[in-house]
Amino acid sequence: MAATPESLTDWQQRLVAALDTAAHLPVDTRGATPFEVVGEYGPGITLRHYPPIGASRKPPVLVVYSLVNRPFILDLTRQRSLIHALNQAGHPVYLVDWGYPRGADRFLTLDDYIGEFLATIAADLGEREQRAADVIGVCQGGVFALALAALFPERVRRLVTLVTPTDFHTPHDTLSRMAQHIDFEQATAALGNVSARWLNPVFVALKPYRLLSQRYVDLPELAERPEALHDFMRMERWMYDSPDQAAAAFAQFGRELYQRNGLVERTFQLDGQVVRLDAIHHPVLNVFAELDHLVPPDAARALGAHVGSSAYREVGFPGGHLGVFISRRAHRELVPAITEWLNPD
């Protein structure tokens, strides 16, 4: 976009060229790294195994992603893949694929997701690999990982939380402020499983000018950069490839964590057991994004004040929520730091 009609035409021509190319670009939502499914743990919930590269055999890593989006953001391309980087460092990687909840899954609670499915996965993995896994929890999956470590400590070796909220009542948490007045029980009773058609607009509405305007105004700039355009299309698919949220678990997360701040207030219970952060004594690496508009830095950093571990370390990444997974800088600096932390000796 420039000043003259000629350059405007040029912008439009580049837009057309970008759209022409984009129309034919394949997007594989399974991710870039080959895997095999090694178990099914619930309705549509599977465990993927990504074997390590090379002879060196490091401890297994269990990646627990959020229920809100699909995990292929962690494996977008070979160059921007946390999973590939872990494989390259010698770790067998296991990833929980939560799948797409169907109608009858509306009754699944966090007790089921964490207390049954995740806990069983961690136990099976320990048996399969003959040792407890290092667990990497991402965003909401980080909350799941913390609960796992607190309630089933023997099933976790080391713990990494990526952009994970712990304190849901920090001053700059816009999403939390908006959640305070919602009647989650009423909403899920009416909507059943919460469709992405309802949820995506809420997330987009936190940054509408960037996500609905600037992102597409910039699109023509990619006309002559096919790899960047391909990445753009992958991201575009990822952003809106959102599973429905199982009604009961969604309401429980909104009420117990966003409204009651259950991790900090020690009111969050699974199967009748309080999830106590001070029961976590594993080595913990807490990664937060300094410009995160979904999980503000304070919300993530609060873990340090509540966790029982004496081997707690936190790393601030200079970027936004997604930058932690996909930015070049993250793959240059942060991912190697994580693999190094997982292998201290």
Add this chain to the structure above:
Amino acid sequence: MASGEAFESEWLRWLRATASVEELWQALQADGGSPGAACAQTFRSWQGQIDGTLTTLRTAMQQLDTPEHTPPPPWNAPWLDALARLGPWQDDLQRTRALQQSSQAYLRALAACSEQLLEAVRSGLARLEQRLATAAEHGEGQPGTLRELYELWLEESEAAYEAMLTTETWAEAFGRLTNATSEVIARYQEQADAALSTLDLPTRTDWIDTQRRVARLEATIRRSPAAQEIAALRSEVAELRQEVAALRTTPPDGPES
């Protein structure tokens, strides 16, 4: 873009909305690169459009308060509530009354949110006008390209929007709209269920009941000892396969070894 749908996608609507920045760009050019009469006129025109929409919205909200749209006055309400509980059609009357009330609440909540969003757009434009004027006063550079002007518009609009987003007023309005939406959906579901039930067709309630039974059955099967045994066997088979695969890739021992 093979289908007509692509031409009406959300992002194209946003692109068209940002096209109005081009209008301001033309005005800035007409003013000689620094904001003057043409820019002022463009800003007034935009503010006028927003004011017009706000007026329409507020009029619609006021109309919701006219007798034919409002719930009955408090002195009348108990009588109507009682009437709705009399006679053979009392269930239908009560459902209809609940649907009317929830629809009114939804429209009010929607209007309240829309009003705040429009105010944020208005504030964003005021900020942009002020920023251009301040830059001109201090002899600072004006945007040299349409793209630069677009970036300024984006920054100021976003700042105004985010200021709105962080207020308790917005959080309350958003919460009211979410709750009113689920309430009105629930009331429609009740109406639909009543109609389907009359025709002896499966209702939503029936369907949820069936889903509940399916979920319980699935959980029972999942937790049964037989299922756990099968899972253990599967895992063992997978491990054996891995071992076989590893053996196949290992070169056979030569005769000399």
